[in-house]
Amino acid sequence: xxxxxxxxxxxxxxxxxxxxxxxxxxxxxxxxxxxxxxxxxxxxxxxxxxxxxxxxxxxxxxxxxxxxxxxxxxxxxxxxxxxxxxxxxxxxxxxxxxxxxxxxxxxxxxxxxxxxxxxxxxxxxxxxxxxxxxxxxxxxxxxxxxxxxxxxxxxxxxxxxxxxxxxxxxx
Amino acid sequence: xxxxxxxxxxxxxxxxxxxxxxxxxxxxxxxxxxxxxxxxxxxxxxxxxxxxxxxxxxxxxxxxxxxxxxxxxxxxxxxxxxxxxxxxxxxxxxxxxxxxxxxxxxxxxxxxxxxxxxxxxxxxxxxxxxxxxxxxxxxxxx
Numbered sequence: 001x002x003x004x005x006x007x008x009x010x011x012x013x014x015x016x017x018x019x020x021x022x023x024x025x026x027x028x029x030x031x032x033x034x035x036x037x038x039x040x041x042x043x044x045x046x047x048x049x050x051x052x053x054x055x056x057x058x059x060x061x062x063x064x065x066x067x068x069x070x071x072x073x074x075x076x077x078x079x080x081x082x083x084x085x086x087x088x089x090x091x092x093x094x095x096x097x098x099x100x101x102x103x104x105x106x107x108x109x110x111x112x113x114x115x116x117x118x119x120x121x122x123x124x125x126x127x128x129x130x131x132x133x134x135x136x137x138x139x140x141x142x143x144x145x146x147x148x149x150x151x152x153x154x155x156x157x158x159x160x161x162x163x164x165x166x167x168x169x170x171x
Numbered sequence: 172x173x174x175x176x177x178x179x180x181x182x183x184x185x186x187x188x189x190x191x192x193x194x195x196x197x198x199x200x201x202x203x204x205x206x207x208x209x210x211x212x213x214x215x216x217x218x219x220x221x222x223x224x225x226x227x228x229x230x231x232x233x234x235x236x237x238x239x240x241x242x243x244x245x246x247x248x249x250x251x252x253x254x255x256x257x258x259x260x261x262x263x264x265x266x267x268x269x270x271x272x273x274x275x276x277x278x279x280x281x282x283x284x285x286x287x288x289x290x291x292x293x294x295x296x297x298x299x300x301x302x303x304x305x306x307x308x309x310x311x312x313x
Contacts, residue, residue, distance in 0.1 A: 039204035043196075047212040052297055055219050059304040122267075122278040124201045132206065133282040137265040140285065141250050144292050148247045151296030155240075158303040 002028045013067055019057045026050035040128045110135075182224040189217040197290055201279070207286035211293025219301050227305050239298045246292025253284045 005025045009018050026049030033042035097104035118130040132140055197210035222230035254265040262269035267281025 040206065040209070043204055043209045044212070047209055047216060051216050052212060052219070052301075055216075055223075056300065056304055059301070063304075063307055121275070122282070123275040124279065124282060126201055126203060128204070129201050129206050129282065129286075133285055134267060134278055137254075137267075137281075137285065140289065141247075141254070141265065144247050144250050144289050147296050148243055148292050151243050151299050154300050154303060158307070 002032075015061055015065075015067060016058075019054060019061060022057070023050045023054040026053075040126075178224055182220065186217055186221060189213065189220070193217065197286060198283075200286060201282065207289030208293050210286075211290040211295075212297060214290070214294040215297035215301070218298055222301070222305065227302075231302070234298065236302065239295050239302065242291050242295030243299060244292075246288040246290070246295065249288030249291065250285050253281055253288070257281070 002025060005021050005028065009021045009025070012018050012021070026045055029049065030042040030046040033039075033045060101107075114127060114131055114135065118127045119125060122130045122134050124130040124134070193210045193213035196205035196213060197207065200206035200210070218230055218234050221233065253267075253270075257266040257269055258264050260269040265281075267278045268274040270277035270280045
């Protein structure tokens with residue numbers, strides 16, 4: 001179903017349909033994440049991928065126009081580069097340990113400490129939250145700062161353009 | 172979309188529950204799925220929903236620009252402030268064990284406040300981006 005969504009998104013020239021389909025894709029992805037027991041990530045995917053970014057893309061569509069222009073040149077070189085990257089990545093996965101193999105390195109290093117220590121040490125039953133907020137507090141602080149910086153960047157960009165003389169069409 | 176009665180009534184009924192759900196996701200994040208990031212996004216989505224139904228100018232009156240712009244750095248400051256609180260109480264930076272006499276309680280307190288910080292920043296940034304995008308053309312309700 002996800003592959004079909006992506007295929008239609010590539011072929012489709014009506015950008016409104018593409019935006020809606022990308023929302024559909026996000027919901028399907030969220031379902032996959034729930035099936036993988038990653039409920040926190042699924043929630044983020046559903047709210048950000050399907051909710052906020054769909055609204056933002058629709059807002060952008062409103063400003064630009066709803067049909068995609070025909071491409072001027074056939075982008076063969078980028079296609080070749082991306083296919084080569086896909087090939088390398090797929091080749092790389094053949095060396096990974098099998099899915100949810102308890103002997104693989106990620107389950108050996110700090111993971112036992114988190115699983116056994118999260119509840120007695122932090123009193124937080126949800127291990128994801130415990131790791132995110134407590135054990136990896138610095139990383140989450142950096143992440144919050146990144147979100148803030150991104151917002152500040154958008155503000156800086158859009159403000160200046162408006163000051164220079166109204167809403168000129170976006171490139 | 173201002174004139175559609177059904178949409179307006181349904182939106183008015185739904186928005187309190189959406190905000191309540193955001194708070195649930197925020198404060199229940201220690202027990203179930205969720206946390207500051209998701210709660211911030213849901214809060215922002217609620218206001219976006221309101222703006223789509225009632226028009227951007229009305230939403231800007233409810234959640235004014237200065238508030239949104241204050242929320243963006245405020246969340247980061249709350250987060251960093253928790254770190255400094257640990258520092259002043261004799262621990263390391265972002266060390267929650269010293270925030271309460273009982274270390275486990277200290278952890279819970281620290282996590283609670285940093286999640287609040289994350290939620291404030293995320294909601295502020297999402298709303299600010301939405302305002303900037305939607306405010307560029309005409310307002311959405313036309």
